[in-house]
Amino acid sequence: MTIKAVLFDLGNTLNRFDSDFDEKIFQRILNLVGIARSLKNIKKAFKNAIEDAEDLELLSYYGKIDSNEYWHQFNSLVIKHLKIAENEDLAKVIHSKWFDFMECTPYPEAKDVLSELKQRGLKIGVISTAYEEEIRFVLEKAGLEKTTFDTIVGVDTAQCMKPHPDIFKCALRKLNVRPEDAMFVGDEIEADYKGAKSVGMQALLIDRTEKQKEDDLKTIKNLKEILSNID
Numbered sequence: 001m002t003i004k005a006v007l008f009d010l011g012n013t014l015n016r017f018d019s020d021f022d023e024k025i026f027q028r029i030l031n032l033v034g035i036a037r038s039l040k041n042i043k044k045a046f047k048n049a050i051e052d053a054e055d056l057e058l059l060s061y062y063g064k065i066d067s068n069e070y071w072h073q074f075n076s077l078v079i080k081h082l083k084i085a086e087n088e089d090l091a092k093v094i095h096s097k098w099f100d101f102m103e104c105t106p107y108p109e110a111k112d113v114l115s116e117l118k119q120r121g122l123k124i125g126v127i128s129t130a131y132e133e134e135i136r137f138v139l140e141k142a143g144l145e146k147t148t149f150d151t152i153v154g155v156d157t158a159q160c161m162k163p164h165p166d167i168f169k170c171a172l173r174k175l176n177v178r179p180e181d182a183m184f185v186g187d188e189i190e191a192d193y194k195g196a197k198s199v200g201m202q203a204l205l206i207d208r209t210e211k212q213k214e215d216d217l218k219t220i221k222n223l224k225e226i227l228s229n230i231d
């Protein structure tokens with residue numbers, strides 16, 4: 001097998017990403033403008049906002065409308081559920097400050113592994129469930145040099161989300177690599193591992209805590225293990 005490209009998921013694959021990460025950012029920005037809400041309330045408001053977004057079909061526009069427009073609308077729903085007085089500006093302020101408050105922590109081995117892959121002449125890509133400009137921002141902030149990546153594919157680039165086959169095909173097309181010559185590395189079985197497999201790519205599931213019990217999944221505990229899987 002000759003692997004010519006390695007593609008990565010971003011959250012919990014290249015970068016650490018806590019499950020209440022978004023809610024904590026929201027809380028910090030509210031604090032900045034003098035509004036105090038508990039994390040518990042914010043989590044509940046997010047849950048309700050996601051339900052509303054589904055009912056209002058906003059979720060189906062994720063990746064299909066401009067990211068500012070999407071996040072203004074979503075933030076407004078969270079604000080409504082937090083019972084903060086109607087304030088369109090606040091939704092915009094939260095979005096405009098978002099990346100100032102975002103912590104981007106790559107896993108310690110990520111940089112070395114990316115540069116080793118690059119040195120070996122492999123193409124490198126990212127496929128993530130975020131807007132492309134957000135992915136670029138996160139990679140830059142995490143110090144994962146943007147020039148390392150030959151392609152970055154977000155929900156707006158492909159107009160769909162993992163595990164939809166088109167998002168993987170979109171990245172492969174951009175890299176001009178056949179699926180069987182590409183390896184995808186991600187932490188989610190359905191979205192990443194099975195999604196990549198469904199288009200004929202090879203796949204590795206990153207399982208840092210070794211909690212995965214499903215048989216016949218090819219797993220790695222650390223990004224370094226990619227290197228021995230592509231020879």
Ligand SMILES: [Mg+2]
Pocket residue numbers: 009010011012013186187188
């Ligand atoms: Mg992930």
